[in-house]
Amino acid sequence: MTTNIGLDAGGKKEIASALNVYVANLHVLYTKLHNFHWNLEGHSFFTLHAKLEELYDGVAESIDEFAERVLMLGERPLASMKDYLATAKLAELPSKKFASEDVVNALLEDFRKIAEDLRAVVKLAQKHGDEGTADMAIGELQKYEKSIWMLSAYLG
Ligand SMILES: [Fe+2]
Numbered sequence: 001m002t003t004n005i006g007l008d009a010g011g012k013k014e015i016a017s018a019l020n021v022y023v024a025n026l027h028v029l030y031t032k033l034h035n036f037h038w039n040l041e042g043h044s045f046f047t048l049h050a051k052l053e054e055l056y057d058g059v060a061e062s063i064d065e066f067a068e069r070v071l072m073l074g075e076r077p078l079a080s081m082k083d084y085l086a087t088a089k090l091a092e093l094p095s096k097k098f099a100s101e102d103v104v105n106a107l108l109e110d111f112r113k114i115a116e117d118l119r120a121v122v123k124l125a126q127k128h129g130d131e132g133t134a135d136m137a138i139g140e141l142q143k144y145e146k147s148i149w150m151l152s153a154y155l156g
Contacts, residue, residue, distance in 0.1 A: 003074045011128030016075035018121050023066050024078055024087035029110060030059045032093055036103045044100035069133060089113060108151050115144045
């Protein structure tokens with residue numbers, strides 16, 4: 001049995017469900033990045049405010065790419081806020097004032113969780129010969145590793 005894109009269908013459900021967790025995490029992250037973008041206060045406002053916008057724009061693109069990958073695997077992407085909140089491993093934050101260190105520390109924690117998850121997605125996809133998904137997850141992992149480095153450098 002193969003999927004439409006010619007993959008062995010064996011691991012497709014498992015891979016698609018890992019991708020759905022990722023899509024759910026990205027929705028929580030997308031909202032959280034806006035929360036920080038809007039509610040950040042302090043001396044780093046201009047630098048971080050702009051950086052946060054760059055990050056949530058990137059997240060929006062990834063959401064679409066990974067949701068469409070789920071469809072290519074012959075499964076359904078999660079598409080409701082209810083499902084995202086029930087599935088995501090990342091937690092939301094309340095709307096309140098944030099200092100730059102709060103923002104950077106919270107993002108470092110989330111990005112490290114995301115990187116750990118993406119490494120697991122790469123292994124899972126490769127185990128099932130799904131090089132396309134593995135490549136997407138590796139590309140994504142590299143972005144988060146770079147952001148982790150940059151945020152750590154910001155903290156000094
Ligand atoms: Fe804005």
